Amino acid sequence: AAAQALRDTGFAVPEGAPWTVRGDLAQDGRVRIDIGEPPAPDAHQRFFEFRPQVFYINREVELLWRFHPQYGDASSSWGYHCIHAAPEGFRATRPGSPGPTFHARYGAPIMTRRINDLPEIGNQPGHSRLRFALPSTTSHLHNAHTASESDGYPNDWLNPGEYWDHHYANFPSGHDDRERLSTLWYHDHRMDFTASNVYAGLDGFYFMFDQPGAGNGDMDDETQGWRLPSGDYDLPLIFHDLLFAQEIVARGEDEKETGRKPRRVGREQSTRWTFESAQDWSDAADPARGVLLADGTRKAITHVGLSAVADDAGKSADGYDPSPEVVFDGFNIDGVIGDRWSVNRRVQPLLKVKPRKYRLRLLNGGPSRFYDLFLHATGVSPGYRAAVFGPESKEKQSRPATQTSHQMLVVTGDGNFQPNPVLVNSVYLGVAQRVDVIVDFAAFGAGARVYLVNELEQENGRGPTERRIRQSDYATDQDFFDANAQVAFEVEAEPVEDESRFPLFFRDLPPVDLSEVRRERLWEFDYDGGLWTINGDIFDPNRVDAGIEQDSAEIWTFRNGGSGWHHPIHSHFTEFIILEQDGKPFSQGSIQSELTPPPAAEQAQAETRASDTGAAARFESAAAPDAEGAAAPPQPGASGFSTGQALREAFPAAPPEAREGLRRRIETLRRRDPEALRLESAPADDWRALAETYWETVLKPQQKARLALLHGPIADDDPRLIAIGEAALATLERFVGDDGAVDEAAVMDVLAPLMEGRPQDIRFRRHAHFAALAAFLPQVGLRQPMLPDPARFMGGPRRDVALLLPNTEVTVFMRWKDFMGxxxxxxxxxxxEDYAMMIRWDIVPRGKGFDTPRSSDSVAHLGRETESRRRKHIEVHPPGGAHKPDDS
Ligand SMILES: [Cu+2]
Incomplete structure (x- = not known):
């Protein structure tokens, strides 16, 4: 009857949808569950415009988990048990952590009923064995375009036995396709307990794909659209560092109660294991669990992780070896650092991979560690490095292969497709950041071991030291990998089909339109008396710190008031476009972002070239894709793009204020760093020779590597390679006068067609001029043509986490559309965050915005009563029988 009532209001309830069914779920009869009342359409903004087409029930459960073969059978963890509710019946994933990977699609809205089925806290049997976490939860889908009431607001928490409906409308902000996102994740966001609850296991991936027939795009299918590696070859990898207890007692019970002796298996006794003895988790993972496709079906995909020993803690724990429990220091306000590396909550797993391309979705799941991930390999086939990725310097060429990292092709930063793929040496991840890379394991050859190694030193929760962990500090390469690799891949011999491609273009970023800006705000992050503050205040859910007008944009500046702290800053609901860092402009063409403090040991050396280092590091990675494009225009057959159309889309006529903005940026650059646009140290008759040297030693190997990715092995005299060099040098000649100074008029002349929307007047592909400028100008002024540090990808120009390094500032542009709240x-x-470094902001009607904090009582927006959606569900009762541990 409830379902019929819903249908009468126009809600598309499928026949036999979950809210008409009660009884056993089709998961080997384990769980009988009553899922409560149908969802209430009027509790959700724009429900009828985005009617749910796919229904899930996601239970948060406590379970037994095997972190590592040497750590015993079953530690405690929290995770998810997800059920797809379809008219033809229920299908469930096996409980596990991380939770199931959602394969969502634009155009296919989802309704997920989240049920808190965690045990109560307390010491009695059957109560939670994770003493540090709080079984009171909310769930944030980071950084989806989701209405407030479904977004996992920190105060919208549930207690055990309650449920909450999350409506994921799955449409891009403002219906602007450039706003589309890709790799998202969900995680607990409970006020004051986010760190402990995520650490306990409450997180998972949520991928967004484009709908079939959308033309170009990310289709979850490597025969369509951009043809990225898909299905089995699209691997989610979430990084958590963990700390295990030194002493454990069986299933966390007190010795007093059980009379059993504690068994020591923790940190002191278990030495770090080695990858030589690694368990292959890829074989152990149950292929029939853990992935939810957009149409609600499950597909057999082998993922590491996602597989519990048993769920419903306390009901099925007998017979297991006592195992070390993860511990969490809730009173350490600096941040919590573990000494074991987990990927998908397996400690240093080994994955067997096919000899082909993979998309690796890298996510820093926190709580506090930063990563700088490099790809290393052992047992590589001869000829691999020269033919495919190429050493980026002669210095590296002379080192043993195992001591040279291999490049990765970045496709997304924080879920945003980059305008072009970017070839990088490392991926830097602040907490919550995601970067998708493509790695071709075929290139390493059968039997090769490929390691993803974190080389960023971090000793406490305050942030990384920025010192590189050096391979040469270890007695053997294997010691280095065992100590620092997060995950290892072993390349199998048997060839498989690989229909995936490396596209030349993805989509363009949404434009910055300063005419949309209604307000500018400054947020200063600091520390005060044991709490973390923003503008001097701690989080108060009843205080609204910013009133943002619906359908407007704002410019926010994040300032780090501390000299010893790193803060990865995140704002919900909409992405940042980074305008400036420390007052220096961040151009759309530059991929590298934050200016990284040079390693301490190199500080003195760096100071002598300080004015060049920043610019060089920023622009280095931008040069790789763009300079290549200068001579090798995109092939319509390869990417599906027509060049003219891509250019028209990329450069509509820019409004006068944008043109003015660009002019201002150039002026700012000149004012702040007068050397930036000059070649002062290059004698007029030498600059061309310096440029040629730089081409030969740095850019050419990079471009060769990039061409090789696209077209196969490339010879030194390949005409395409030569053309790139000539185009770049010609561009440089056009911009640089005989005296070595930049001809600003010439630069503006080249920029004009872009700003005025005359793409047909552009001789080279977009950004090619910028790239040549950016790559060459700082370089030819350097005495040493080598970069001090390999190019590192730190998230790109559009993202949802801004890395606020000590004593720095980041200025971003954001726009808010479609929802209120x-x-x-x-x-x-x-x-x-849990120690209060958070603000509440509200989207309010036009004309009702405000700058200074107000009481929430005085802020009118939709007036929806979120309390009304917190319902008690009737009962959940596991059948009682022990659930046998599976092979994992
Ligand atoms: Cu912080």
Whole structure:
């Protein structure tokens, strides 16, 4: 009857949908569950415009988990048990952590009923064995375009036995296709307990794909659209560092109660294991669990992780070896650092991979550690490095292969497709950041071991030291990998089909339109008396710190008031476009972002070239894709793009204010760093020779590697390679006068067609001129043509986490569309967040915005009563029988 009532209001309830069914779920009869009342359409903004087409029930459960073969059978963890509710019946994933990977699609809205089935806290049997976490939960889908009431607001928490409906409308902000996102993740966001609850296991991936027939795009199918590696070859990898207890007692019970002796298996006794003895988790994972496709079906995909020993803690724990429990120091306000590396909550797993391309979705799940990930390999086939990726310097060429990292092709940063793929040496991840890379394992050859190694030193929760962990500090390469690799891949011999491609273009970023800006705000992040503050205040859900007008944009500046702290800053609901860092402009063409403090040991050396280093590091990676495009225009057959159309889409006529903005940026650059646009140290008759040297030693190997990715092995005299060099040098000649100074008029002349929307007047592909400028100008002024540090990808120009390094500032542009209501901005070192480094901001009607904090009582927006959606569900009762541990 309830379902019929819903249908009468126009809600598309499928026949036999979950809210008409009660009884056993089709999961080997384990769980009988009553899922409560149908969802209430009027509790959701724009429900009828985005009617749910796919229904899930996601239970948060406590379970037994095997972190590592040497750590015993079953530690405690929290995770998810997800059920797809279809007219033809229920299908469930096996409980596990991370939770199931959602394969969502634009155009296919989802309704997920989240049920808190966690045990109560307490010491009695059957109560939670994770003493540090709080079984009170909310769930944030980071950084989806989701209405407030479904967004997992920190105060919208549930207690055990309650449920909450999350409506994921799955449409891009403002219906602008450039706003589309890709790799998202969901995680607990409970006020004051986010760090502990995520650490306990409450997180998972949510992928967004484009709908079939959308033309170009990310289709979840490597025969369509951009043809990225898909299905089995699209691997989610979530990084958590963990700390295990030194002493454990069987299933966390007190010795007093059980009379059993504690068994020591923790940190002191278990030495770090080695990859030589690694268990292959790819074989152990149950292929029939853990992935939810957009149409609600499950597909057999082998993922590491996602597989519990048993769920419903306390009901099925007998017979297991006592195992070390993860521990969490809830009173450490700096941040929590573990000494074991887990990927998908397996400690240093080994995965067997096919000799072909993979898309690796890298996610820093926190709570507090930063990563700088490099790809290393052992047992590589001869000829691999020269033919495919190429050493980026002669210095590296002379080192043993195992001591040279291999490049990765970045496709997304924080879920945003980059305008072009970017070839990088490392991927830097602040907490909550995601970067998707493509790695071709075929290139390494059968039997090769490929390691993803974190080389960023971090000793406490305050942030990384920025010192590189050096391979040469270890007695053997294997010691280095065992100590620092997060995950290892072993390349199998048997060839498989690989229909995936490396596209030349993805989509363009949404434009910055300063005419949309209604307000500018400054947020200063600091520390005060044991709490983390924003503008001097701690989080108060009843105080609204910013009133943002619906359908407007704002410019926010994040300022780090501390000299010893790193803060990865995240704001919900909409992406940042980074305008400036420390007052220096961030151009759309530059991919590298934050200016990284040079390693301490190299500080003195760096100071002598300080004015060049920043610019060089920023622009280095931008040069790779763009300079190549200068001579090798995109092939319509390869990418599906027509060049003219891509250019028209990329450069509509820019409004006068944008043109003015660009002019201002150039002026700012000149004012702040007068050397930036000059070649002062290059004698007029030498600059061309310096440029040629730089081409030969740095850019050419990079371009060769990039061409090789696209077209196969490339010879030194390949005409395409030569053309790139000539085009870049010609561009440089056009911009640089005989005296070595930049001809600003010439630069503006080249920029004009872009700003005025006359793409047909552009001789080279977009950004080619910028790239030549950016790559060459700083370089030819350097005495040493080598970069001090390999190019590192730190997230790109559009993202949802801004890395706020000590004593720095980041200025971003954001726009808010489509929904009203309350959200938060906070530090994503989630320990800092829990110690109050968060603000509430509300989207309010036009004309009702405000600058200074107000009481929430005085803020009118939709007036929806979120309390009304917190319902008690009737009962959940596991059948009682022990659930046998599976092979994992
Ligand atoms: Cu912080």
């Amino acid at each position: 309350r959200h938060v901005m906070h530090c994503h070192n989630v320990v800092h």
